[in-house]
Amino acid sequence: MFSFHSFIFPTHYGVLGFWGPQNPKTPTDQAIARGYNIQNMITRSSGKVSKLKSKEQRGEDTFGNQYQSIDQMWKSELKPEEAKMMEAAGIIPEGGIKGRVGDEKQWYKKQIEYWDSQEASINGVLGGYGHVHHTDIDTSSGFLNHFKDRIGTGRALDCGAGMGRVTKHLLLPRFAKVDMVEPSKVQIDKGRIYVESENVENFYMVGLQEFEFQHKYDVVWVQWVLCYLTDADLLVFLKKCRANLVDQKKSMLFVKENVHDTSFYVDKDDNSVVRCDKMFEELFEQGGFTVVKHIYQPGFPKDLYRISLFALVVTNPE
Numbered sequence: 446m447f448s449f450h451s452f453i454f455p456t457h458y459g460v461l462g463f464w465g466p467q468n469p470k471t472p473t474d475q476a477i478a479r480g481y482n483i484q485n486m487i488t489r490s491s492g493k494v495s496k497l498k499s500k501e502q503r504g505e506d507t508f509g510n511q512y513q514s515i516d517q518m519w520k521s522e523l524k525p526e527e528a529k530m531m532e533a534a535g536i537i538p539e540g541g542i543k544g545r546v547g548d549e550k551q552w553y554k555k556q557i558e559y560w561d562s563q564e565a566s567i568n569g570v571l572g573g574y575g576h577v578h579h580t581d582i583d584t585s586s587g588f589l590n591h592f593k594d595r596i597g598t599g600r601a602l603d604c605g606a607g608m609g610r611v612t613k614h615l616l617l618p619r620f621a622k623v624d625m626v627e628p629s630k631v632q633i634d635k636g637r638i639y640v641e642s643e644n645v646e647n648f649y650m651v652g653l654q655e656f657e658f659q660h661k662y663d664v665v666w667v668q669w670v671l672c673y674l675t676d677a678d679l680l681v682f683l684k685k686c687r688a689n690l691v692d693q694k695k696s697m698l699f700v701k702e703n704v705h706d707t708s709f710y711v712d713k714d715d716n717s718v719v720r721c722d723k724m725f726e727e728l729f730e731q732g733g734f735t736v737v738k739h740i741y742q743p744g745f746p747k748d749l750y751r752i753s754l755f756a757l758v759v760t761n762p763e
């Protein structure tokens with residue numbers, strides 16, 4: 446995900462389009478209209494806001510395979526039966542998907558193999574860009590502080606926690622208890638030592654697609670990990686998050702992910718997908734969350750993907 450493909454898709458820091466909530470339609474607009482303090486921080490990439498629905502956006506993978514849509518990609522890559530039908534109908538070339546993943550089991554297996562083979566260090570989880578760690582944590586800190594009067598300080602969950610970088614430097618200073626979810630044994634084993642705190646109570650060695658909540662959380666922090674979930678599993682995860690917040694009116698979900706300008710890109714080195722903002726927003730909406738603040742990470746090298754940081758609240762809390 447931080448691999449050399451980052452260099453193929455440089456970010457475009459052109460004019461950022463501000464998007465005012467003049468005629469509130471989406472849950473995000475409605476949230477702004479209800480008075481969330483967004484202060485013009487909702488930005489859209491490069492002013493290139495596509496009119497296409499996210500499900501109509503085309504995409505590409507490491508091997509140059511082209512996909513009509515992300516749905517078509519999931520089917521042709523992970524659903525062998527549907528892929529056969531698409532081949533027969535001429536939608537995809539017969540046996541022609543280079544480096545096809547095969548199925549969901551393979552999709553998730555490769556991620557663990559990849560992360561088990563990476564150094565369990567700050568530099569390792571940041572793909573050799575360890576020098577961005579402080580900038581990343583500073584931005585996340587400021588972002589989280591913005592909501593400090595709203596959210597409780599009891600318990601936070603670090604999802605795809607790696608070796609505990611975010612847990613130690615962002616979450617432990619703010620929350621009484623932190624739990625980590627991380628499927629790579631190499632990474633989580635390092636995390637057990639690295640966090641140096643008894644306040645990290647649980648180290649769940651499992652992928653988010655299989656994770657079952659055992660606690661309720663004031664904050665769920667999800668950084669550079671939704672890229673590993675299929676759309677279907679991402680939705681299930683969002684719904685589980687929603688059901689496992691301490692207070693549906695106050696607790697929050699934070700998502701920090703690489704984003705593509707208007708389409709998607711599948712990196713078959715580690716089986717991850719870089720989505721565009723619109724895809725995330727549609728998934729959040731379907732999962733029962735509303736974006737109340739969205740910024741792009743400033744101060745990172747320009748050869749990396751743009752990084753979106755979303756603050757999410759429960760839509761229509763029960």
Ligand SMILES: C[S@@+](CC[C@H](N)C(=O)[O-])C[C@H]1O[C@@H](n2cnc3c(N)ncnc32)[C@H](O)[C@@H]1O
Pocket residue numbers: 446553556557560570571604605606607608610611626627628629632651652653654667668669670673674
């Ligand atoms: C780029 S690292 C980010 C680690 C941490 N969030 C950070 O910012 O320092 C991505 C992490 O996601 C984990 N990961 C990969 N696939 C995952 C999955 N399906 N569920 C949860 N975590 C996953 C990897 O093992 C790796 O530790």
